[in-house]
Amino acid sequence: MQGQEFDELLAAVRKIATDVAARHANDVDAQARFPHESVAALRELKVLSAAVPASFGGYGCSMVQQAQLCAAMAHGCSASGMVLAMHLIEVACIARHGMESPYFVDVLKRIVADQTLIASVTSEVGTSGDTRSSICAVQRDGDRFTLEKAATTVSYGQHADALLVTARRAPDAAASDQVLVYLEKGDYTLTPTSAWDTLGMRGTCSPGGQLTAQGPIERIVPGSFADSSAQTMVPYSHILWSALWWGIAADAVSRAAAFIRAAARRNPGVTPPAAGTLALATAELQAMHHHWLQSAAAFDAIADDRDALMAMGWALKMNNQKIQASEAAPRIVHQALQVIGVMGYKNDSPFSVGRHYRDSLSAALMISNERLAEKSASMLLVLKDA
Known part of the structure; x- marks a missing residue:
């Protein structure tokens, strides 16, 4: 998308974030409800x-x-930003790995026409959070398949128009020999198996669910999930998540800055005591911004080089990106809270950062940082000049 055209789109999305997402963010959080208003506005703008x-x-x-x-979007509402990010990750997997299939070419056209919202079903009961391992399997019968999966979380599954699901290629396939399956409404039933009463990211509405599906085999994305994961799902996830976590932290810092400015107006010529902490938070926010922007630009530079995206050095870079951003976001929000003090701690204050704090704490849990660190450690044993 060209510069001026994108600038206009970004300005329109920022307006949605301010006028729609932010206005409903507290209610979305308090009621643990889906951000319908934000998604409707994004659909109207065709951002999906x-x-x-x-x-x-x-x-x-x-x-x-x-x-x-x-x-x-995350600057206005964390849940709205996460829903958009998760959806874009799924669309990218189809756009980058389904082009040889006439069916998926049609899916892409329908996403444009209908603004289809796609949810992710990569988690599974019994895999301990390892998305590169599946217990469930695709059962083929001629030109059709059946699939059953017990998912620990289904990202906004009850509000989505379609699902993208991981499963073993066949009942006799290895746990890591997976495929992606696209399910349209009518292909599946999804029965919630848990509630979504969480500390943060409450508006993503992602309880566990029992999935039962059947459909034509053309619903299976060509190729292996190992390739689409390394080349698309992982970099998209770690970069887009980092960006939205930055958006959460940026809004918290904005509230801290507004608080300091108000204090400075009350005492002209006197620098408020917490201004130094604000300066430190701003510096860390800037570094976090630079980090995910650089990673995004690096991906764009090699987006069509599938071998480069499969390289160990790139995988390590993505792990580092996710770990750095997920740890920086709550730290920056905490600094904002220290600047604001009790007015940031109170939920009924215009300077409140309680929601930001709770939402940012989810970052380290989305693909556990400990799991990523273990994988990075094993790569560092053989990777030179990391």
């Missing part, structure tokens, strides 16, 4: 097709551009 190539009518946004859209 941001990752669809322009040749199919989408915006054809780069990774840098998609990350900026997610950051903008």
